[in-house]
Amino acid sequence: QKEVEQNSGPLSVPEGAIASLNCTYSDRGSQSFFWYRQYSGKSPELIMSIYSNGDKEDGRFTAQLNKASQYVSLLIRDSQPSDSATYLCAVTGNTGFQKLVFGTGTRLLVSP
Amino acid sequence: DADVTQTPRNRITKTGKRIMLECSQTKGHDRMYWYRQDPGLGLRLIYYSFDVKDINKGEISDGYSVSRQAQAKFSLSLESAIPNQTALYFCAVTPGGGTDTQYFGPGTRLTVL
Numbered sequence: 001q002k003e004v005e006q007n008s009g010p011l012s013v014p015e016g017a018i019a020s021l022n023c024t025y026s027d028r029g030s031q032s033f034f035w036y037r038q039y040s041g042k043s044p045e046l047i048m049s050i051y052s053n054g055d056k057e058d059g060r061f062t063a064q065l066n067k068a069s070q071y072v073s074l075l076i077r078d079s080q081p082s083d084s085a086t087y088l089c090a091v092t093g094n095t096g097f098q099k100l101v102f103g104t105g106t107r108l109l110v111s112p
Numbered sequence: 113d114a115d116v117t118q119t120p121r122n123r124i125t126k127t128g129k130r131i132m133l134e135c136s137q138t139k140g141h142d143r144m145y146w147y148r149q150d151p152g153l154g155l156r157l158i159y160y161s162f163d164v165k166d167i168n169k170g171e172i173s174d175g176y177s178v179s180r181q182a183q184a185k186f187s188l189s190l191e192s193a194i195p196n197q198t199a200l201y202f203c204a205v206t207p208g209g210g211t212d213t214q215y216f217g218p219g220t221r222l223t224v225l
Contacts, residue, residue: 008152032212043202043216044155088155092212099170100214104154 004091006103019076021106023089033072036088079110116217118203124223133188133220135203143206144186148199193224
């Protein structure tokens, strides 16, 4: 079982719709959770971090964390073509050095 | 913005050559990391450093070495490059203050022929 799992996609949504990206992780003791956006050939860019169960909103983005289900998601409201990218979920462990473990990413395509 | 720069941005080299990738940051962050990214495999940690005297192997350190010449500089070397080291290489930093968030440099695309 991979430590951090994401559906590779592509997830296709029309402009203006809500895009829902999901991530599951295997380490029950994980403490910190991150979503990065990565355009093709570019570096990962931090979108959101979340540490506690529940929702965290930042503009059009909402991160949702459920530690009991070992599940973290990212909702993008009013999706724009410029949101088309790969979204990486990253999770830290619970002991010692907080190494980030990345999922392989979900590719999102937003059509005009 | 962690002000991380990487040089070179693109490099083509031949099998067996020694190559160095450099990472610099301007804000004095303690923690620096090197990752490689391959299609379908995601980002994998090569080495990480908490300060000049603290360097640690990541999950895929074989074939690589690093040096932390100063707080601001963290270099990755491929002693004898091989084709399966063709990948995107990213340097990342973690600011201080208790966060474990990582911010990435622009990356180096390395091709080993």
